[in-house]
Amino acid sequence: MPSIFSRIVAGEIPSYKVAEDDKFYAFLDINPVNWGHTLVIPKKETDYIFDIDDEELGEMIVFTKKVAKAIKKALPCRKVGVAVLGLEVPHAHIHLIPLQNEGDMDFRHKVENPSPEKMKEVCELIASNFEA
Numbered sequence: 001m002p003s004i005f006s007r008i009v010a011g012e013i014p015s016y017k018v019a020e021d022d023k024f025y026a027f028l029d030i031n032p033v034n035w036g037h038t039l040v041i042p043k044k045e046t047d048y049i050f051d052i053d054d055e056e057l058g059e060m061i062v063f064t065k066k067v068a069k070a071i072k073k074a075l076p077c078r079k080v081g082v083a084v085l086g087l088e089v090p091h092a093h094i095h096l097i098p099l100q101n102e103g104d105m106d107f108r109h110k111v112e113n114p115s116p117e118k119m120k121e122v123c124e125l126i127a128s129n130f131e132a
């Protein structure tokens with residue numbers, strides 16, 4: 001059965017897409033730890049990120065860098081933090097989180113009831129700053 005993220009890529013489940021190319025897809029985390037919290041996934045489904053072959057993993061990092069640049073331009077932050085957990089969804093993904101301080105990387109903290117309007121606004125801001 002395809003992962004929930006493969007179903008997002010296929011358009012079966014809606015997402016706040018910020019960028020995509022032929023191999024990778026970036027979208028807002030539905031339960032963000034901070035505004036602009038974004039996930040980058042390979043369209044080809046692999047559970048564990050370090051099972052992805054070297055060439056594709058390299059391409060994934062380059063794509064992730066472009067997304068991080070768009071986040072940094074779009075939102076006030078000192079840097080964009082990077083994390084890989086993968087404990088919940090068995091489809092490799094990189095978390096990108098705009099940071100003002102190290103507490104912004106705390107996965108136990110979530111934005112309370114993120115409104116669809118604000119999610120859409122943040123998504124469009126990041127998407128409009130993405131350069132392929």
Ligand code: 5GP
Nearest residue numbers: 004015027028029030031085086087088089
């Ligand atoms: P992890 O697997 O890295 O531990 O956590 C999975 C992440 O995916 C969580 O931050 C969670 O909020 C996010 N997530 C889970 N299901 C969905 C979904 O259907 N849509 C979106 N946009 N994010 C999701």
